[in-house]
Amino acid sequence: MKLNAIEKALMNNPARAVLQRRYEAALLRRLGGRVAGKRVLEIGCGRGVGTEIIFERFGAGEVHAFDLDPDMIDQARRRLARYLPNRLKLYVGDGAAIDEPDASFDAVFDFAIIHHIPNWKDAVAEIARVVKPGGKFYFEEVTEHALGRWFYRTFLEHPQSQHWFNKEKFVAELERHGIVVGENLVERFFGDFIIGVGRRSRSNNVEN
Ligand SMILES: C[S@@+](CC[C@H](N)C(=O)[O-])C[C@H]1O[C@@H](n2cnc3c(N)ncnc32)[C@H](O)[C@@H]1O
Incomplete structure (x- = not known):
């Protein structure tokens, strides 16, 4: 689901950019390394x-x-003009039905988006489908612990509580689709956020 006006203001904000650059990127890089010269999906x-x-x-x-959200893509197009069209493709799309071929990326990045998708397990299945065997999934996610807080319930819009996940549910779903996280994950702020990197195993078997 798209962000409401309050969350959009919180996200499209210099403080969020500083946090993402200085803290999240550094942590993800420590957990998963660089993707030098690789083909990546965000x-x-x-x-x-x-x-x-x-x-x-x-x-x-x-x-x-x-x-x-097409408005977000318009903003991204202006910010990232220097990479278009040779190194970057930007488009409106849905994480629960990714419009990309199977096994076509070396890595997939998720900066706080899957908790916005009611059918989040479909997004996990789609990520496992498009990442190459041996490829990596970098994620920063917001758990049910945060979504249940007064501030989130009062001011922000998210899927209903039956669609929320915690660390265990998220990791189990990734591993069911062959993305192995193991210990490569940290919890932050009393378990409100999880940051980690999984690696797609080389087999395609989904455990039921
Ligand atoms: C919390 S914001 C994070 C934005 C950005 N990744 C960041 O870290 O600043 C969540 C983003 O996910 C987008 N979004 C929500 N549901 C989506 C879906 N089903 N497929 C793709 N994007 C979605 C929203 O429009 C929003 O831009």
Whole structure:
């Protein structure tokens, strides 16, 4: 689901960009390393700060990035004009039905978007489908612990509580689709946020 006006203001904000650049990117890089020269997908790219980080801090060669909200894609297009069209493809798309071929990316990045998708397990299945065997999934996510807080319930809009996840549910769903996280994950702020990197195993078997 798209962000409401309050969350959009919180996200499209210099403080969020500083946090993403200085803290989240550094932690993700420590957990998963760079993706130098690689082909990367970013889901829910918002106004494109994460995409910039994937080029500048992670060294990606080519990035495809999409968001459900056309207004976000317009903002990202302006921010990232220097990478278009040779190294970047930007488009409106849905993380629960990713418009990309199977096993076509070396890495997928998720900066806080999957908790916005009611059928979040479909997004996990789609990520596992498009990442190459041996490829990586970098994620920063917001858990049910945060979404249940008064501030989130009062001011922000998210899927209903039956669609929320915690660390265990999220990791179990990734691992069911062959994305192994193991200990490569940290919890922050009393478990409100999880930041980690999984690696797609080489087999395609989904455990039921
Ligand atoms: C919390 S914001 C994060 C934006 C950006 N990744 C960042 O870290 O600043 C979540 C983003 O996911 C997008 N979004 C929500 N549901 C989506 C979906 N089903 N598919 C793709 N993008 C989605 C929203 O429009 C929004 O830009």
